[in-house]
Amino acid sequence: MSEQAADVTGVDGKRDDDYEHHGGFPKYEAVTPGPDWARFVEGMRTLQDLAVSVDAPDDVVAQAADQVEKLAAVLTPYVVPEGRSPAGRTIELPGRGSLLMPPWHIEKFGPDGVRSAGEFRRYHLGGNGAAHGGTLPLLFDDLMGMIVHAYGRPISRTAYLHVNYRAITPLNTPLTVEGSVDRVEGRKTFITAQLKKGDTLLADCEALMLELLPGQP
Ligand SMILES: CCCCCCCCCCCCCCCC(=O)SCCNC(=O)CCNC(=O)[C@H](O)C(C)(C)COP(=O)(O)OP(=O)(O)OC[C@H]1O[C@@H](n2cnc3c(N)ncnc32)[C@H](O)[C@@H]1OP(=O)(O)O
Numbered sequence: 001m002s003e004q005a006a007d008v009t010g011v012d013g014k015r016d017d018d019y020e021h022h023g024g025f026p027k028y029e030a031v032t033p034g035p036d037w038a039r040f041v042e043g044m045r046t047l048q049d050l051a052v053s054v055d056a057p058d059d060v061v062a063q064a065a066d067q068v069e070k071l072a073a074v075l076t077p078y079v080v081p082e083g084r085s086p087a088g089r090t091i092e093l094p095g096r097g098s099l100l101m102p103p104w105h106i107e108k109f110g111p112d113g114v115r116s117a118g119e120f121r122r123y124h125l126g127g128n129g130a131a132h133g134g135t136l137p138l139l140f141d142d143l144m145g146m147i148v149h150a151y152g153r154p155i156s157r158t159a160y161l162h163v164n165y166r167a168i169t170p171l172n173t174p175l176t177v178e179g180s181v182d183r184v185e186g187r188k189t190f191i192t193a194q195l196k197k198g199d200t201l202l203a204d205c206e207a208l209m210l211e212l213l214p215g216q217p
Pocket residue numbers: 006028029030031088089090141144145146149155156157158159160188208210212213216
């Protein structure tokens with residue numbers, strides 16, 4: 001497993017040497033895990049989809065539960081502290097290799113904004129074929145974190161995230177989400193983003209990201 005420092009160069013081209021000292025945040029570094037990590041994560045995503053969509057006979061559920069318990073026993077000895085797992089740090093994988101994140105690919109990452117593309121799956125179902133309303137703030141919040149980072153701002157937390165739902169967000173349909181920094185005022189970074197299906201606006205979002213003070217969690 002090889003590690004490389006995340007790019008923490010500011011928009012002015014100067015490296016942010018204070019990066020590690022903002023708030024109490026651990027430093028996250030991008031990682032390239034071994035060849036089976038992608039297969040493992042995709043397999044787990046398929047299991048998530050199945051776990052919310054099957055209605056299997058009791059004996060089949062019992063078999064599945066036995067296997068899940070065995071799998072958990074295999075993995076449990078390898079639990080590591082926050083920031084050490086490849087989950088969330090594997091830039092080239094959908095959702096950066098984290099099951100928490102929708103499996104979307106980053107298409108653009110820079111000071112002028114971040115765009116990613118992907119689909120919501122059965123796991124993300126809310127009702128009547130639409131994505132759960134709570135999955136959109138998750139997608140937007142993660143995007144906001146990446147936009148702040150790509151803009152070269154210090155580690156910041158979401159103070160507010162305002163989502164407007166403009167149209168139903170379908171499952172299993174290619175979508176894009178894109179946002180950029182509107183303005184910076186002291187510790188405050190104001191960001192807007194849009195979720196689209198083709199040219200159709202599904203949702204838009206405005207967020208205030210606040211730079212953490214030393215020691216803030
Ligand atoms: C491997 C490589 C990967 C690379 C690629 C990925 C990179 C990835 C990076 C990860 C980056 C993490 C991204 C986490 C993103 C979350 O999701 S964080 C989780 C959700 N957010 C939280 O839990 C935050 C909880 N809240 C807090 O901790 C505190 O309220 C805060 C936000 C730190 C602010 O507290 P504070 O420092 O005491 O701020 P305070 O003095 O009250 O306010 C400062 C100013 O902001 C204003 N303000 C504060 N809150 C609000 C509000 N809600 N509305 C309006 N104004 C407000 C105040 O009025 C004040 O304004 P001024 O008077 O100065 O004009």
